[in-house]
Amino acid sequence: MPIPMPNLYPPFNIVRLSHVEFIVTDLARSRAFYADTLGLQVVTEDAERIYLRAMEERGHHCMILRQGPKAEVSMLALKLYSEEDLDKAWDWLCEQGLPVEWVERPHQGRTLRTRDPSGMPLEFYFQMERLPPIHQKYALYHGVRPLRIDHFNCFSTDVDASVEFYNRIGFRVTEYTEDDESGRLWAAWMHRKGGVHDIAFTNGRGPRLHHTAFWVPTPLNIIDLLDLMSTTGYLANIERGPGRHGISNAFFLYILDPDGHRIEIYCSDYQTVDPDLEPIRWDLKDPQRQTLWGAPAPRSWFEHGSIFAGAHVTEPLLKAQPIIAP
Amino acid sequence: MPIPMPNLYPPFNIVRLSHVEFIVTDLARSRAFYADTLGLQVVTEDAERIYLRAMEERGHHCMILRQGPKAEVSMLALKLYSEEDLDKAWDWLCEQGLPVEWVERPHQGRTLRTRDPSGMPLEFYFQMERLPPIHQKYALYHGVRPLRIDHFNCFSTDVDASVEFYNRIGFRVTEYTEDDESGRLWAAWMHRKGGVHDIAFTNGRGPRLHHTAFWVPTPLNIIDLLDLMSTTGYLANIERGPGRHGISNAFFLYILDPDGHRIEIYCSDYQTVDPDLEPIRWDLKDPQRQTLWGAPAPRSWFEHGSIFAGAHVTEPLLKAQPIIAP
Amino acid sequence: MPIPMPNLYPPFNIVRLSHVEFIVTDLARSRAFYADTLGLQVVTEDAERIYLRAMEERGHHCMILRQGPKAEVSMLALKLYSEEDLDKAWDWLCEQGLPVEWVERPHQGRTLRTRDPSGMPLEFYFQMERLPPIHQKYALYHGVRPLRIDHFNCFSTDVDASVEFYNRIGFRVTEYTEDDESGRLWAAWMHRKGGVHDIAFTNGRGPRLHHTAFWVPTPLNIIDLLDLMSTTGYLANIERGPGRHGISNAFFLYILDPDGHRIEIYCSDYQTVDPDLEPIRWDLKDPQRQTLWGAPAPRSWFEHGSIFAGAHVTEPLLKAQPIIAP
Amino acid sequence: MPIPMPNLYPPFNIVRLSHVEFIVTDLARSRAFYADTLGLQVVTEDAERIYLRAMEERGHHCMILRQGPKAEVSMLALKLYSEEDLDKAWDWLCEQGLPVEWVERPHQGRTLRTRDPSGMPLEFYFQMERLPPIHQKYALYHGVRPLRIDHFNCFSTDVDASVEFYNRIGFRVTEYTEDDESGRLWAAWMHRKGGVHDIAFTNGRGPRLHHTAFWVPTPLNIIDLLDLMSTTGYLANIERGPGRHGISNAFFLYILDPDGHRIEIYCSDYQTVDPDLEPIRWDLKDPQRQTLWGAPAPRSWFEHGSIFAGAHVTEPLLKAQPIIAP
Ligand SMILES: [Ca+2]
Numbered sequence A, B, C, D: 001m002p003i004p005m006p007n008l009y010p011p012f013n014i015v016r017l018s019h020v021e022f023i024v025t026d027l028a029r030s031r032a033f034y035a036d037t038l039g040l041q042v043v044t045e046d047a048e049r050i051y052l053r054a055m056e057e058r059g060h061h062c063m064i065l066r067q068g069p070k071a072e073v074s075m076l077a078l079k080l081y082s083e084e085d086l087d088k089a090w091d092w093l094c095e096q097g098l099p100v101e102w103v104e105r106p107h108q109g110r111t112l113r114t115r116d117p118s119g120m121p122l123e124f125y126f127q128m129e130r131l132p133p134i135h136q137k138y139a140l141y142h143g144v145r146p147l148r149i150d151h152f153n154c155f156s157t158d159v160d161a162s163v164e165f166y167n168r169i170g171f172r173v174t175e176y177t178e179d180d181e182s183g184r185l186w187a188a189w190m191h192r193k194g195g196v197h198d199i200a201f202t203n204g205r206g207p208r209l210h211h212t213a214f215w216v217p218t219p220l221n222i223i224d225l226l227d228l229m230s231t232t233g234y235l236a237n238i239e240r241g242p243g244r245h246g247i248s249n250a251f252f253l254y255i256l257d258p259d260g261h262r263i264e265i266y267c268s269d270y271q272t273v274d275p276d277l278e279p280i281r282w283d284l285k286d287p288q289r290q291t292l293w294g295a296p297a298p299r300s301w302f303e304h305g306s307i308f309a310g311a312h313v314t315e316p317l318l319k320a321q322p323i324i325a326p
C-alpha cells in the first residue's frame, strides 16, 4: 500500500502534539523520575496530579501525572489552531462516526475528547493557560535539560489504516518502513509542526503507546542523563541507546519510567515544513533503519508498551519481524 | 506603537524563507569561503553562478553566488505553500500597488518578483527542483556543518512599518526591541516556519541586508569554524561572537564573506508554532538583549550591511542608539 | 634572554600545583559563588574556612576560602612526590637563602612554607587527607562541572627571573611570549604535571596572582556557566571570553569572584610529558597569542590581580604593551 | 593476590607509551581507514610502511603500518626519559634474563628491543625525530580528530604476573578488576604518564594485543565518527559502544581496522599524577564495570585480539567469566 498524498487542506488545523496524561501508581516516585531526574518543571501539583512543563514551553503543561491504581495512558492531546478549528473538528469527527464529548480540563479552554478509529483516546483544545517564559532561567535547568515535548509513538495493529486516518486530518508522512513481502507499512512517522513527527505508528499489539519523546539541546545532554541515571538507582530504567536513528537522523535514548511508561530523549532531527517534502522509505530488513550505527533494539523495545485507558488491545495484522538484538 | 496582533489568516501562505542571491566580485574566492570553509554543498555551477545547498535541504538551492562587478544582494526568496498561493500573492501585491512580474529562475517553477514597500526585492515561488537527501551522507559534512538556511535580518528605516507589512502577509512577531522614549520599535523578529524568525528587521540605513543565517547542529560546530577560520586566513572575517543571544536564546557567530556580505552561524533557538505565542519585549538599553552574557556588538555590526540591487537607501526615522562596544 | 634548558633532575620532586587559599570578605557570598555556581564541592567548613574540592580530586582540598578583612591570597601550594622531597626542598631553599618554616595545615602532613625570590608565598607538602572518589557520583555535578585545579597564573615584575627560578626547581617551559625589541620574556607557561602549565608568569606589577584555573570536561560546560552566571546575578563577574587561547590551544573563560579573585575555566590543552618537548614561542604583537580568534583581552585583564599576603608589589621591569581591547 | 605497592623509584624511567607497529595485509586499505577515516596524519610513507601521527603529537610517529602477509603486531614501543635510562633498561632487563638487542628504527635514536616475561615484544627509545606542531593547523583536522595515542590493552594469561612485572618498572595501578572467588586479578590498568593508563591487561589467551586507544577532544567526535563509519562502508567495523566506562570513567568506542586490529576511541578519563593515588577496585560481576550504563560487551570483545609477532599464545590461568552480551 503506498503512502497517501499529503492532505494539504485538512478539515481542521492541528498545530502540534501538546501533552499526555500518565496514570502512575506512585506519584512521589514518578515525580522523582520526571522532575528530579529528567528535569521537567513542576508547574502545579496536589495529592492526585502533577502538571509538568519543559524549559521552552509557554503552555501550562506537556505532561500530567495522575495517581491511579494501574499504570496506563489517559489520552494524547493535540493543540488546534483556533476555536473555529475545534468546532470543525467536532463536526468532522461526528461525520466519521467517531465518539465526541466536551470535557473539562483544568488550565485549558474548551476540550474535545474523542477516539481515533483504533480506539486511541485523543483530546483536542486550542487554548491553554500561558506561563511566563523560563527558557532563560538557567538556574532551573537540570537533568537532561528537556526543552519541549516532541512526539508520540504508538503501536498500531494496522499501520496503513493509522496513516490513512491521520493523513486525512493533515498529518504528513516524513519517513516510513515498508515490509517488502506484503507491501504493507510496518511503521510511519507523521508531522504537523515541522519536525520529523508529532506522532508515529509502529506495527504491534495495539492500540498502545510505545513512547513519548522530549527534545533536548545536544547529544551531550543525553550522555549526562545516562551518567546520572546509572549512578542514582535508575540503571535498570535504561532500555536502549544512546544512538543515532537511521529514520529521522535524530540522536536518541529510550528509558522507562517507574511504571514502565517509555520515554525517548531525542534531538537533532530535521525541518519538514515544505508541503512537497518527499517521504523517505526504509526497508524493514535494513539494520540501519533503527540505529544508523547498526545496533538492533532489544526485544522489550518491540513488545512492551503502555495501555490506553479503555482501549481494547488486539494483535497486529502484519506478522513481519524486524531485527531484534539477540 | 504596539506589536500588531498576528494575522492568522494571511492573504497567501508563505512556508518559509528559501534562498538568497549574492552578487560577488570574485566567484572563486566566494566559493572557497562558502563551500570549502563553511561547508555548503555545491549543487551546480558555471562561470557565472554557483548554486549551494545545506546538508538537510532537499530543494536545489538556498544560496546563489553570482559573479558581478559590485557586491550586492539580488533578492530574498520565499517559498509558498502551493501554486494557488502564488496567484493569490500576485493579486494581493497588485492590490497594494506593489510592483509584480513573473521571472524565469533556473531550477524553480513560476516565480513572482516584487518589492516590499521599503524597496527590498522579494521573490516568491512554490516549486523548486528537489534533490535526493544528503543529510546522512556524513562524508560530505565539513566546515561548520550547515544544516539549513535559517533567517534573513534586514536594516529597515522604519521597523514599525516593516513589521506592519510583514504581519499582514502572515509573519508573526516572536521577540522585539522597543525604544522606551519614542515607543517605536528598534528591531523585531518574525517567523513563518516555526522558529524564532524567518526574517528580522533592525533599525538603520535601509533597506539593506544585515545578514543571512545558517542553522548548525551545536555550539561546538561554531567553535570548530572559529578554529578553522582563524588558522586559514579568515581571521579578519570574524566579526562578532561567539555568544548566546538574549533575543532568541540562540548561540551565534557573525562572520563576513570576502565581499562583506554578513553570515550568521546560528543554533538552538526555540519552537514557535503556537498561534498564541506571546512576543517577548526587550528594552533597547538592556545589555543582555544582544548577548545574554553582556558583551556588546562592535560598531561595524550596527553600521555595515549589504545593498539590495536597485534599492534606494535612506536614513532611519529612529535615531536611538544601542550599546556599542567601545 | 633565551628560555633555559629544562632541568630534568631538579633538587626535589614537585608533582603538581595543589591548592590555593583565598582570603574573602564575605564567606557566605564566596560559598554561593564557588560551591553553588561553579560547582566545587564543600568538603568541610566552619565559620572561618571552607575547604573545597573538584569532582575528580581525591585530596581533601584544592581551594580554601578564609574569612578576612581584606581580599588577598595566603599562598599557592604544591604537592611533592615524597617526604624525602620535602626535606630536600627545605635544604635547597635554605641554600638559596629563601625563608623556610614548618607550618601546621589541617588535613595535611608536614608542610613547608617559603617565599620565592619575588616574595610570592609558597607551601610544599607531600601528604594530604585522601577522600573517597566522587567522580562517578553524577548527582553531585553541577555548575561548570569542575574536574580539577589546573594552574596558577602570576604577575611577575621580571618574567625572565621567575622562569629562571622555577626552571631550577624542575618546571619546564611549554610556551612563552617574547618582546621582540628587548628580547625579554613577557610571559611563560611552565609545567610539572604533564599539561601546558602548573604555573605561568605574566609581565606586570607583582608579585600578584593573576588567576587560578579549573579544568572542565568540554567547552559546552563553559557555555552552560555563562548562561547560568548571566541569569543569576553574576553578569558583571564575566570578564573575558569564551575563546580559544592561541597559547596552550585551550578553551577558556575568565570570571571574577565576589572579591575580585580571578578564576579561569579551562579545557583541552595538550599533553607535555616528553622531556624533550620544544617550547613554542609567540610574539608579543601577535593578536592570536591571547585569543586564537583574534579578540584582544580587556584592559582589566592586564591590570587587575590579587595581592599575596605580605608581599611587596613593585612595577615590572619590562614596559612593553600587548594589544588591549579598545 | 593484592595489588602491589607502587614502585616509586623504578630501575629506569619510562615516560609514556609511544607507538605501535601493525602488520597489515593491504596497506592502501589500512591507509584509508587510519588516515582518511580516523584522521591520523600521514607523516612519511613508501610502498611498505606508513608512519602516522595524531594532531597534538610532536614525535614523528605513534603508529606504523607495515605491509605483510599476515595481520599481527610487531611491537609496542615506550619512550624513556633519557639516554641514561636506556642503558639502565638494558642492564636491568639483562639481570632479569630477558632478551635484549639494539635495533635500527628509522626516525628514532638508539632503540632497545626486548620481550616482557609473557613474550610480548617491547621497544624502548628516548629520542625520536621531532616535528613542527600541527595542533593549531585546524584545516588538517578530520575524522575523529585524534589528538594522541593514549594506551595499549593486552590480553594476559596471568594478569597478576603482568601487573607484578610492569609494577617493577614503574607502572602504577589506577583501577583493577578482581575475581572474588579466586582473589586473582582479572584486569588491571597501569600508567606512567598521568592518565588512567598507558597499558592495561585483561585476562585471556595471551599474550595478544586487545586494543590501541586514541584520545579525542569530546564524546561528540566519537558520535561524528560513528555517523561517518556507518555511512561509508565501515558499519561492520563498529564493535562496541559508544558508552561510558565504569573503569576509568572515560567515554569510549571500539572499532576494528580492516585486518581486525582493534582501536579504541577514548576521552575524558582523569589525572593520576599523585604517587599516593589509591587504585579503585571493581568486582568482575559488577555490570557497570565495563559500561557505567550497564550494557555488556559482545562476545568478540572478550575473545578477539591481535597476535604479537613471534609470541606463543596460551590459555589464561583464570577461567572466570565476565558478563557477556547475549
Ligand atoms: Ca514603550
Ligand SMILES: [Fe+2]
Pocket (backbone or CB within 6 Å): A151, A153, A211, A213, A264
Ligand atoms: Fe521516537
Ligand SMILES: [Fe+2]
Pocket (backbone or CB within 6 Å): B151, B153, B211, B213, B264
Ligand atoms: Fe540573526
Ligand SMILES: [Fe+2]
Pocket (backbone or CB within 6 Å): C151, C153, C211, C213, C264
Ligand atoms: Fe590560565
Ligand SMILES: [Fe+2]
Pocket (backbone or CB within 6 Å): D151, D153, D211, D213, D264
Ligand atoms: Fe582501553
